[in-house]
Amino acid sequence: MAEVRIELPQGTLDLLILKALTLESMHGWAISERLQQVSREALQVQQGSLYPALHRLERRGWIKAHWATSENNRRAKYYTLTLQGKKQLEVETTAWRRLASAVGHVLDMA
Amino acid sequence: MLNDLLYRLRALFHREQMDAEVDEELRNHLERETEKYRRAGSPPEEATRRAHLAMGGSEQAKQQCRESRGTKLFDDLLQDLRYAIRSSAKTPGLAVLIVLSLAIGIGANTAIFSVTSTLLLKPLPYPSPDRIAILWLRVPGIGIPQDWPSPGQYHDIVTQNHVFEDTALATGGSFTLTERSKATKVDGIRATSSLLPMLGATPMLGRVFLPEEDLPGKPATIVLTYGFWQRQYAGDATIIGRSITLDGHPYAVVGVLSSGFGLNHEVLPTVAGIDRPDLFLPPADEARIPDNYGSENYNILARLKPGVTMQQAQSDITVIAARIREAKHRDRSFTISVVPLIDQVVGNVRTSLLILMGAVALVLLIACTNVANLLLSRAAVRRREIAIRAALGAGRARVVRQLLTESILLSVFGGAAGLAIATLSLSVARRMHPGNIPRLDELAMDWRVLCFTLAVSILTGVVFGLAPALRASRVDLTASLKSGAKGSLGGGLSIRHDKLRGALVIAEIGISLPLLIGAGLLGRSFVRLANVQPGFNQQHLVSMEVGVYGPQFKDPVKRVQFYQELAERTTHLPGVTATGAVSGLPLTSAIGWGGMHIEGHVPPPNEPELQADVRAATPPYFSAMQIPLLHGRTFVESDTNIMPPVAIIDQKMADRFWPQGDAVGKCIRRSEDSPWVTIVGVVGAVKSYGLDADSRMVVYYPHGQIRNGTMYVVARTSSDPAATIAAITHLVNTMSPDIPVYDIATMEQRVQDSMARQRFAMTMLGGFAGFAMILATIGIYGVMSFLVAQGTPDIAIRMALGARRSSMLSLVFQQGMMLALVGMSVGLVSALALTRVMGSILFDVRPTDPLTFVSVLALMLVVAVCACLFPAGRAMRIDPMVALRTE
Numbered sequence A: 001m002a003e004v005r006i007e008l009p010q011g012t013l014d015l016l017i018l019k020a021l022t023l024e025s026m027h028g029w030a031i032s033e034r035l036q037q038v039s040r041e042a043l044q045v046q047q048g049s050l051y052p053a054l055h056r057l058e059r060r061g062w063i064k065a066h067w068a069t070s071e072n073n074r075r076a077k078y079y080t081l082t083l084q085g086k087k088q089l090e091v092e093t094t095a096w097r098r099l100a101s102a103v104g105h106v107l108d109m110a
Numbered sequence B: 001m002l003n004d005l006l007y008r009l010r011a012l013f014h015r016e017q018m019d020a021e022v023d024e025e026l027r028n029h030l031e032r033e034t035e036k037y038r039r040a041g042s043p044p045e046e047a048t049r050r051a052h053l054a055m056g057g058s059e060q061a062k063q064q065c066r067e068s069r070g071t072k073l074f075d076d077l078l079q080d081l082r083y084a085i086r087s088s089a090k091t092p093g094l095a096v097l098i099v100l101s102l103a104i105g106i107g108a109n110t111a112i113f114s115v116t117s118t119l120l121l122k123p124l125p126y127p128s129p130d131r132i133a134i135l136w137l138r139v140p141g142i143g144i145p146q147d148w149p150s151p152g153q154y155h156d157i158v159t160q161n162h163v164f165e166d167t168a169l170a171t172g173g174s175f176t177l178t179e180r181s182k183a184t185k186v187d188g189i190r191a192t193s194s195l196l197p198m199l200g201a202t203p204m205l206g207r208v209f210l211p212e213e214d215l216p217g218k219p220a221t222i223v224l225t226y227g228f229w230q231r232q233y234a235g236d237a238t239i240i241g242r243s244i245t246l247d248g249h250p251y252a253v254v255g256v257l258s259s260g261f262g263l264n265h266e267v268l269p270t271v272a273g274i275d276r277p278d279l280f281l282p283p284a285d286e287a288r289i290p291d292n293y294g295s296e297n298y299n300i301l302a303r304l305k306p307g308v309t310m311q312q313a314q315s316d317i318t319v320i321a322a323r324i325r326e327a328k329h330r331d332r333s334f335t336i337s338v339v340p341l342i343d344q345v346v347g348n349v350r351t352s353l354l355i356l357m358g359a360v361a362l363v364l365l366i367a368c369t370n371v372a373n374l375l376l377s378r379a380a381v382r383r384r385e386i387a388i389r390a391a392l393g394a395g396r397a398r399v400v401r402q403l404l405t406e407s408i409l410l411s412v413f414g415g416a417a418g419l420a421i422a423t424l425s426l427s428v429a430r431r432m433h434p435g436n437i438p439r440l441d442e443l444a445m446d447w448r449v450l451c452f453t454l455a456v457s458i459l460t461g462v463v464f465g466l467a468p469a470l471r472a473s474r475v476d477l478t479a480s481l482k483s484g485a486k487g488s489l490g491g492g493l494s495i496r497h498d499k500l501r502g503a504l505v506i507a508e509i510g511i512s513l514p515l516l517i518g519a520g521l522l523g524r525s526f527v528r529l530a531n532v533q534p535g536f537n538q539q540h541l542v543s544m545e546v547g548v549y550g551p552q553f554k555d556p557v558k559r560v561q562f563y564q565e566l567a568e569r570t571t572h573l574p575g576v577t578a579t580g581a582v583s584g585l586p587l588t589s590a591i592g593w594g595g596m597h598i599e600g601h602v603p604p605p606n607e608p609e610l611q612a613d614v615r616a617a618t619p620p621y622f623s624a625m626q627i628p629l630l631h632g633r634t635f636v637e638s639d640t641n642i643m644p645p646v647a648i649i650d651q652k653m654a655d656r657f658w659p660q661g662d663a664v665g666k667c668i669r670r671s672e673d674s675p676w677v678t679i680v681g682v683v684g685a686v687k688s689y690g691l692d693a694d695s696r697m698v699v700y701y702p703h704g705q706i707r708n709g710t711m712y713v714v715a716r717t718s719s720d721p722a723a724t725i726a727a728i729t730h731l732v733n734t735m736s737p738d739i740p741v742y743d744i745a746t747m748e749q750r751v752q753d754s755m756a757r758q759r760f761a762m763t764m765l766g767g768f769a770g771f772a773m774i775l776a777t778i779g780i781y782g783v784m785s786f787l788v789a790q791g792t793p794d795i796a797i798r799m800a801l802g803a804r805r806s807s808m809l810s811l812v813f814q815q816g817m818m819l820a821l822v823g824m825s826v827g828l829v830s831a832l833a834l835t836r837v838m839g840s841i842l843f844d845v846r847p848t849d850p851l852t853f854v855s856v857l858a859l860m861l862v863v864a865v866c867a868c869l870f871p872a873g874r875a876m877r878i879d880p881m882v883a884l885r886t887e
Helices: A012-020 A028-038 A047-060 A083-108 B002-013 B015-039 B044-055 B058-068 B072-090 B092-121 B151-160 B226-233 B310-328 B341-381 B383-391 B396-432 B447-473 B477-481 B499-530 B556-571 B621-625 B651-657 B721-735 B747-754 B756-800 B805-841 B850-876 B880-886
Strands: A063-069 A075-081 B132-139 B144-147 B164-179 B182-191 B203-206 B221-224 B243-246 B249-257 B279-281 B299-304 B335-340 B541-547 B576-582 B593-598 B610-617 B629-632 B646-650 B667-669 B677-683 B698-702 B710-717 B741-746
Touching (some): A012 A028, A047 A075, A075 A083, B072 B396, B092 B396, B092 B756, B151 B164, B310 B335, B335 B341, B341 B396, B341 B499, B341 B805, B499 B756, B541 B721, B541 B747, B576 B621, B651 B677, B651 B698, B710 B721, B747 B756
Parallel strands (some): B182 B279, B221 B249
Antiparallel strands (some): A063 A075, B132 B144, B132 B299, B164 B243, B164 B299, B243 B249, B541 B710, B576 B610
């Protein structure tokens, strides 16, 4: 396993969580697994950042939480993207793309 | 936004549930993680270890989850508060001292500022009150500081002034109202139609007076005040148009004033001395005569034109007064002064109030100093505790916030207690209300002031809580945790190492000393006043005014007969040993004076005409009052109008004109064209205008020759004064139901009432000085206790090394007394500077009275010794073994 870990810039985790939730409702562990897989193991989200972020998003009304039975028959807290969250995701995605391309342009200079 | 708020609220109220959910969530996560590693082939222990590693600190995550809920601020506050209460409870003494200091500062301030603002700052309840003035004659050259003007002078002012928008002429009087064969004494004001509109009085029923009613020959009309209408006629609206009988004459009621209107003696001091008018009448005929300069019995009120200042008005009136002076050959010092109405109302209490306000500002200063001092001590004691918390990872901001929460908590408690003290003081002040301090009836808590003082004290708490908090939060951990930071050995107990705290104590003593001296001066002044002999024996003496006027007493002989008969019957009442009557009783508002010519005494040119107080007295008046007869004889029943006119003069007049004691047999007369009157006796002088006021020369005429209708009846009684008063009133009623009896009081009471204002000022300032002393004591005690607590290990080591207990006592004691003595020197100097402003409210005591200064210094010294002795005693009792072991 590659030991190269990327430090997530401030606020990026929120964006990634919102993105991860676009397909389906998930519980915390699944979200962290999903992010790890999709990022090809480059991103490992520690619970110390994941759960506070989830609570923060819930407080802002971008995701909703409910308790449900998971695939292995355990009670788990599932998070779902709200309508407001979807809009927020669009806004943040656009912003991120713009930032990334701007940073890219600067780095590609010369 | 709403979602956010709801979430936070849920987080607040369902904290435990949410914590449990987070726990469960994290536990799930860990299980899943472990399972993942096990599936990947790790042995169970290895899987658990790796899962833990991958997840990071579990407690940290929980804490961060809590923070992300957005209730951290509140949670911390709660925690801080709980901690603050616990730590205050651990040092209850210090907390109590801080709260007490604040409470006294806030409470005393709010109370006295409320009094001041009620009296001085609240505008009078009239339209544009700052443009209303009252006009007085002043003839300082012949000892008349203030006298009532006449209709003639009013007319001159009305026709010649350039500064007044409107003017009004008024005079007060008492009348007998006869209704269904029952007589009541009522007070009224006769005034030009301009008076009521000038004071903003509007009719609730009917109308006020019309300008044409100022002219003679109009039907007699009357306007009632709301209070009188309610009292006398139970608010009967059909009163308008009805006729009522005053002094035997019918008057048609044309209006009732609205309830908001009030006018009293403070605003309009009429010559008759009535307190509050019950009704208003058009001017009497004599007031309508433009050249009536003789009757100086009127008040003139004026409303300045907009934009005209009081000074401009005064210069304009001075010119008119000069013309009157020339035309009427008045004394050189004759002038007319324009007095703003608010000055008229509060003039003579202004100085007392300003002194009280100064006193209170000083008390607030002391209280804040105390709080600062105690907070500093508190922070110093807790350096170690703070260092431990910092070592355990508390952030600097967190520590500062904790300390701030504590000081604000104390401030809030102090504020609450202060509110209680303010409420209490105000109710005491209201109960003590001497009745002759204007506007005190309106006394109410001034909430703006309460907020102000609260803000000041909380600010003190914050500032002086913050300073040590910042300092403490910067502490060098290792240094503080080693015992070195707690009372360093090198510095020992020395206050030199604590300059700020020492300076605060010095300031406190320096500030409270002038307050105490001020209170001492007032107290001494009051004792002097109370010891003044009024010139009569006020014990067991009842007095009341009897109004014998009206149609059936038109014949003066009837009046004399009435008082003779009343005296005859009164002497037969049980307990009554003597009775008499006089037209102007000392210490009442009844007055009378006039010109005086003395046989053989030709006043030098340019010297003003002699003036003397004039009284009519019945023969037994002097013996009833126990006014001593010094020469000659008193009056006898045969001194009537068919006998040669006689007079008795007082010692003051006798000493001035016949210093050899040969006044008896000499002649005086009231004016150039009145008959000569022979002096038959000389009696002792009495204090007519108050114990603190010089009386004027008095001439008494026998009632048989000056046959006044309204007389004060006095009776000396050995039985219950109330019973005697009731019996005399009953006698008057049976003799004639039309005769009112009023202004009833014992002479003892009149003497007490005449000192009420001084007693009020003394009690107030005394109270504040007491507060100041308590605060300063708290200050010294607090600092000394702190030094002992700080120095405990130091003292213990010294003792262990063989220092004697007594030397520990004197060490602490000396430190404290040093502060006290420096403070007292500072206080002495400021007292010498500050008490000078009190000169005008002191009676027979100089502002630098040595006895007061010495006694107060001695008192302060005793207090300082006590405040130092207790901590010093504690230092002496320190057990070295116990103290060193706790280290």
